[in-house]
Amino acid sequence: MTESKPNILIVMVDQLAPRFLPIHGHPLVRTPHLERLAARGVVFEQAYCNSPLCSPSRTAFMTGALPSRTGGYDNAAEFRSDIPTFAHYLRRIGYRTVLSGKMHFCGPDQLHGFEERLTTDIYPADYGWTPDWERPTERPSWYHNMSSVTDAGLCVRTNQMDFDEEVAFAAERAIYDHARGRDRRPFLMVASLTHPHDPFAITRPYWDLYPHEAIDLPRVGAADVALDPHTARLRHVCAMDAEPVSDEQVRNARHAYYGAVSFCDAQLGRLTDALEAAGLGDTVVVFLGDHGEMLGERGLWYKMSFFEGACRVPLVVSAPGRFAPGRVRASVSLVDVLPTLVEIAGGDPDALASAIDGRSLVPHLSGRGGHDEVLGEYLAEGALAPIVMLRRGRWKFVHSPADPDQLYDLGADPEELCNLAGSGEHAGTVAAFRAEAARRWDIAALDRSVRDSQRRRRLVDAALASGVTKPWDYQPFRDATKQYMRNTMDLDDLEAMARFPRVSARGGEPEP
Structure with missing residues (x-):
């Protein structure tokens, strides 16, 4: 590693809303490892995803580009192989990408610039979850439903627990492998957990961190706000009105969610402890999420909208010796991560091979100010047409040809209780935002592109499901003939190489 090319660890979590973190003021949730990271890092108070859904958000995060630029519209849209990611850029300038x-x-591309992928994915890689804007009232079986809430609570084991423990173990071992290996390239490692994504179930050690009676209920109920058309569609898409949800079920779901947040924090601690133990304490550590979680606020669950609970994300960058600890109030987003990583790694964020929508956060990290703007797009289930969002200063503006505009003054109204778009007093602000949206997006063309993509993918998915199938899901390869002890290896050499710290050849003491 050189000073210009530090090791970088990104820990990503799924569906974590910042308002449920103590670093953003929550009084109950326990995340000691994240708090320690934040105390020596830079906390972004207004960080956002660019599309409040898993796959399109992650595509934007990796490419620095909005879904309208990449075609990553929804959870079954192909991530094209010819679009550079931050893994491509850093790998080309000398990084080992994991x-x-x-x-x-x-x-079919399940690497996108990563040299090594240690685990499979938890979600399918095919087109089976393609939405259909031509049939907006139909609910496919793969859409969210409310069983995650009605069945929330304690568990002994879950699919998600199996996955995340494998993820953390593989990443931890890779850190130690790097420390004791011969590859001197700096590493970029992404360790991406699926918690605290629903279903809301957690094991006893994390459930017991919280007294059940202390679990807070939503601040804003469904009856406290007007029902906008997109919210009404989401309630149908996710079957939120199919059966009543009791306060106790809501409390169970939030209790399990808080426990899952603490579980994620424990995995973060496991990895940062491994960095310290391996002598890699100067690694740049980035903690972030892919989108938020409404968790019952406004009577909504999950994500898929541009309300703060769904689209704000945690973002902490810790690089002691490079960036002084602090907090940033400006609005930034996940598309800003790619140019930031390129700059931290010693590359030129202004000389990229592909057009992006993000801007480097290094000015913010260095205390020199920076941009205050977020662009968002939602092009998936529950929409009838493209939904776009502009966030700047105190304002958030949401526009879709299918719905009335929304304008919120987040400085005065952080809960987004009052839509100002219909107010004569704010007509000029709305007109300016509408004109900007028209300049930034050709929404009619984007609508046609999304619908064309959906039609193609539904046909391809139906065809590929017939006859012999060839899944795209990633299959990790491990050559067991080169693991642990084999007769093709010298025992003394193997033990000396695998032990960390290394033992000196003469005295048997660890090398300094």
Whole structure:
């Protein structure tokens, strides 16, 4: 590693809303490892995803580009292989690039610039989850439903627990392998967990961190706000009105969610402890999420909208010796991560091979100010047409040809209780935002592109499901003939290489 090319660890979590973190003021949730990271890092108070859904958000995160630019519209849209990612850029300038965990890549390319992928994904890589804007009232079986809430609570084991423990173990071992290996390239490692994504179930050690009676209920109920058309569609898409949800079920779901947040924090601690133990304490550590979780606020669950609970994400960058600890209030987003990583790694974020929508966060990290703007797009289930969002200063503006505009003054109204778009007092602000949206997006063309993509993918998915199938899901390869002790290896050489710290040849003491 050189000073210009530090090791970089990105820990990504799934569906974590910042308002449920103590670093953003929550009084109950326990995340000691994240708090320690934040105390020596830079905390972004207004970080956003660019599309509040797993796959399109992660595609934007990796490419620095909005879904309208990449075609990553929804959870079954192919992530094209010819689009450079931050893994491509850093790998080309000398990094070893490693992925452990979930990225929800759709399509046959399951690496996208990563040299090594340590685990499979938890979600399918095919086109089976393609939405259909031509049939907006139909609910496919793969859409969210409310069983995650009605069945929430304690568990002994879950699919997600199996996955995340494998992710953390593989990433931890890769850190030690790097420290004791001969590859002197700096590493970029992404360890991506699926918690605290629903279903809301957690094991006893994490459930017992919280007294059940202390679990807070939503601040804003469904009856406290007007029902906008997109919210009404989401309630149908996710079957939120199919059966009543009791306060106790809501409390169970939030209790399990808080436990899952603490589980994620424990995995973060496991990895940062491994860095310290391996002598890699100067690694740049980035903690972030792919999108938020409404968790019952406004009577909504999950994501898929541009309300703060669904689209804000945690973002902490810790690089002691490079960036002084602090907090940034400006609005930034996940598309800003790619140019930031390129700059931190010693590359030129202004000389990229592909057009992007993000801007480097290094000015913010260095205390020199920076941009204050977020662009968002939602092009998936529950929409009837493209939904776009502009966030700047105190304002958030949401526009879709299918729905009335929304304008919120987040400085005065952080809960988004009052839509100002219909107010004569704010007509000029709305007109300016509408004109900007028209300049930035050709929404009619984007609508046609999304619908064309959906039709093609539904046909291809139906065809590929017939006859002999060839799944795209990633299959990790491990050559067991080169693991542990084999007769092709010298025992003394193997033990000396695998032990960390290394033992000196003469005295048997660890090397300094």
